[in-house]
Amino acid sequence: METHRLYDIKEAAHHLGVAPSTLRYWEQKGLVRSGRNPANDYRRYALHDLITISEIAFYRRLGVPVKELRNYRTISLDELDATLDRTQKEVEQRLAELKDMQVFLERQRALNAQAVALQRAGMQPGTPVPQRLSAIDYDDPGLWLLLIDQPWRYGVVIEADEPNLVLESLTDLPPSEETRWEHAPESDRGLECLLRIDPDTDASNAPELFAHAAQHGMQPERIVASYLLTAAESEGGLRWDYYRAWVLGA
Template sequence: MNRFFQIGEISQFFDVPASTLRYWEDKGVLHPEKGSENRYREYTVEDLMTISDVIFYKNLGLQLKEIRDMDDLTPVQHGQLFTEKLSELEQQQKMLTHRMEKLNRHIQAVKTLEDLQNDPYQESDIDTDCIVSFDLIEQDKLRQYIENPYLYSRVQHSQTLPLEQRGITVSSDMAVSFPEASILWRKKTNRYLTFLMKEEITAGFQNDLPCHLAHIQKTHHTGSIISRFLLCAQEHGRTYDFYKTFVEILS
């Protein structure tokens, strides 16, 4: 005698909502019998196998239509379908890896901010070779900024602080592809002091760069100033752009 299962039993057994089982039936993937007396859905042991297969293939990323039509495919067509799904997963994996890299960069920016707050004015080399001009209407450079906001840099000089220029940092190899007129700054020395510069997002965009510079100039002669964007965040109820700033030490 065949054993029959009610939809509630099947739902509990597979941990699949009854509404999902009904949806699969509507899409032609399941074909439960209807009881002759109460017309309730009655699932057989064969249906258990079908549901197991549906769950298996859904976990592989197949759509219900693809699962429904699988019995009509040849072995070669099966191979083609699975190869396509594998290719899709590989693309998704690349996207996820790329997204994780960007998240890690943002986490690193937060850590850099905290390190600069706790230990300012450390002497170090600068982490860029060249900065080229950046206009928001330049799509290629804007895409670079979207990929990595830390590339966005501000160029100033200690003697002409208000004359600020804004650009994108590039490697020395890439610099040769830009016209000389677009080069805002090139690395000449490797002695810099670093600190956290913050600029309030409000009218006037006041920042604390002059205070930091005055402190450093008590003991050093300074040259170029490079500020590289970290993140925008709140501090004490006010919103700031935070930068890792490098001040060139001349003597």
């Protein structure tokens, strides 16, 4: 009779890409079986055992629950097809969720890159990207859905004569009586910069930005800004909301 190669649990686990404890658990739950070495009662696996266990490992990676695989050795073709069909739908849903997460991640990296670039560049001539900032209707049921999906639509206006007052706003809504600022190309002179606001106290670097704008020969009137992200200025440092901002004036 042909002598077959047998694998101990460490070898089997290595080839299957799982931990030995996982094989023991699957055996305890009835998913897999192993032979025993009569000399020491250690588990050992034939090549065919590894093939079967690799199928179990595949289904587990797909997210098929252990309880659905307990009868794997006796599951019919129809039952297996139903399980695979259901699992395929779940995988497709997870892929769609991961795609959304990828879009969110790329967006956050782009916003972070903007913050870093603005921090390095200092104050430079620039035209505001938002065309309008409007007062927020806090009773609007769609407000949070809008800001969760498009957080950059959150903005602020800070007037030069009240540099410590932060007016929460939304960017580029239709014109209304609650418009806080609207772009006027013929009169607005802009200096682009990075605005930092303490989310707990509303303290900000707005006074310094107004002072720097004055040093550039501007008569600053206000800051308009759109939200980028929240982060500490350095490891263990103060936490700030960062905004892409423009100091506007004559």
